[in-house]
Amino acid sequence: MFFSKDIGIDLGTANSIVFYKGKGICLNEPSVVAIQKDIGKVLAVGEEAKQMIGRTPGNVIAVRPMKDGVIADFEVTYSMLKYFLEKVLNSKNIFLRPRVVICVPSGVTSVEERAVKDAALQAGAKEAYLIEEPMAAAIGAGLPVHEPKGSMIIDIGGGTSDVAIISLGGIVVSRSIRIAGDEMDEAIVQYIKKNYNLMIGDRTAEDIKMHIGATYNIEIDEEYDIRGRDLVSGLPKNISIPASEIQVALKETVDSILDTIRNCLESAPPELAADIMDHGIVLAGGGALLKGLDQLIRDETGMPVHIAENPLSCVALGTGKVLENIEILKNIRRIG
Numbered sequence: 001m002f003f004s005k006d007i008g009i010d011l012g013t014a015n016s017i018v019f020y021k022g023k024g025i026c027l028n029e030p031s032v033v034a035i036q037k038d039i040g041k042v043l044a045v046g047e048e049a050k051q052m053i054g055r056t057p058g059n060v061i062a063v064r065p066m067k068d069g070v071i072a073d074f075e076v077t078y079s080m081l082k083y084f085l086e087k088v089l090n091s092k093n094i095f096l097r098p099r100v101v102i103c104v105p106s107g108v109t110s111v112e113e114r115a116v117k118d119a120a121l122q123a124g125a126k127e128a129y130l131i132e133e134p135m136a137a138a139i140g141a142g143l144p145v146h147e148p149k150g151s152m153i154i155d156i157g158g159g160t161s162d163v164a165i166i167s168l169g170g171i172v173v174s175r176s177i178r179i180a181g182d183e184m185d186e187a188i189v190q191y192i193k194k195n196y197n198l199m200i201g202d203r204t205a206e207d208i209k210m211h212i213g214a215t216y217n218i219e220i221d222e223e224y225d226i227r228g229r230d231l232v233s234g235l236p237k238n239i240s241i242p243a244s245e246i247q248v249a250l251k252e253t254v255d256s257i258l259d260t261i262r263n264c265l266e267s268a269p270p271e272l273a274a275d276i277m278d279h280g281i282v283l284a285g286g287g288a289l290l291k292g293l294d295q296l297i298r299d300e301t302g303m304p305v306h307i308a309e310n311p312l313s314c315v316a317l318g319t320g321k322v323l324e325n326i327e328i329l330k331n332i333r334r335i336g
C-alpha cells in the first residue's frame with residue numbers, strides 16, 4: 001500500500017479535524033491553545049482551551065494560532081499540531097511516524113506553506129503534503145473534480161472564504177479572502193456595542209450568529225437573549241436582540257463574500273461557467289449554515305446552489321478520500 005499510517009488534517013481557523021486512514025474522523029476540536037504568558041507554557045489545547053476564551057486570569061491567554069486562516073504564530077501552531085497528532089497516535093496505539101496531508105487555504109504564501117510543513121514535521125510527521133482547502137472540500141463534497149467539466153465550490157470557514165472552479169483535477173480559477181465566520185462574529189460585537197452600549201465576547205457573538213444569524217434576503221422573526229457588560233454602568237446586563245438587526249450587522253461581510261464569488265465567476269472560461277450553470281455551486285464550511293446564504297447566492301448569480309451534505313467536515317472527508325486513492329494524490333502539491 002502507498003501509505004501505511006496516514007493522517008489527514010484540516011487545520012482550520014476555528015476547528016481542527018483529523019482523519020485517520022481506514023478509521024474516519026477521529027478528532028474534532030477547536031483550534032485554540034491556552035498559554036501561561038510569563039513562562040510561555042502551554043496549559044491546554046482544543047476543547048479545554050476554548051472553554052478558557054474570555055475567562056482567563058491575567059497571566060493566561062487563550063490563543064487561536066490560525067486566526068486569519070494562516071499561521072499567525074508558529075510556536076503555538078506547532079504545539080497545537082503536536083498535541084492533536086499525539087492524541088490521535090496514542091489513542092490508536094501507533095508508534096510509527098505518520099505521513100500527513102494538511103489542508104491550507106488557497107491564498108497561502110510560500111512562507112506560510114513552509115511554516116505549516118515545518119510544524120507538521122517537528123510535531124512528528126514523517127512526511128508532510130499540502131492540499132489546497134477548496135480542492136479538499138470539493139473532493140469531500142463528492143464533486144467530479146477529475147472530469148473535464150467545471151465544478152464550483154465555496155468554502156466559508158472561520159478565517160477564510162475560498163471560492164474555486166475546478167476541472168480535470170486542477171483549480172482553474174480561485175479567489176480567497178480573509179473574511180468569513182470570525183469577521184461575522186466581530187461585526188456582531190461591533191453592532192451591539194454601537195447600538196446597545198453593550199460589550200459582548202466573541203463566543204456570545206458566535207452563539208448569536210448560529211442561533212438567529214441570517215442573510216438579509218430572507219424574513220426572520222426571532223429574538224435571542226444575551227448577556228454582556230453595559231458600557232455605561234459597567235455592570236452585567238441582559239437584552240433580547242432581534243434577528244432582523246443581526247441581518248443588518250452581517251450585511252457588509254456577506255456582501256464581501258458575494259463580491260468574491262461574482263469575481264471568481266467572471267474570470268471563469270465560458271465552457272466551465274456553462275457547466276456550473278448546469279450542475280450548480282456547492283457550499284461548504286461552517287459558514288454554509290448561515291440561514292439564507294444559499295438562497296442569496298442563487299439569487300445573485302442565477303446559478304443553482306447546493307449545501308454540501310457535511311459542510312463542517314467536508315474538507316477533512318476530502319483529505320480522507322485523498323489518503324485512500326493514490327490517483328488523487330497526483331494532484332497534491334508536495335512542498336519542499
Ligand SMILES: Nc1ncnc2c1ncn2[C@@H]1O[C@H](COP(=O)(O)OP(=O)(O)OP(=O)(O)O)[C@@H](O)[C@H]1O
Nearest residue numbers: 012013014015157158159160181285286287289290
Ligand atoms: N449554523 C451556523 N451558522 C453560521 N455560521 C456557523 C454555523 N455553524 C458554524 N458556523 C461558523 O463556521 C465557522 C467554522 O467553520 P469551519 O469549521 O468550516 O472553519 P475552519 O475550517 O476552521 O476555518 P478555515 O476554513 O478558515 O480554516 C465558524 O466561524 C463558525 O462560527
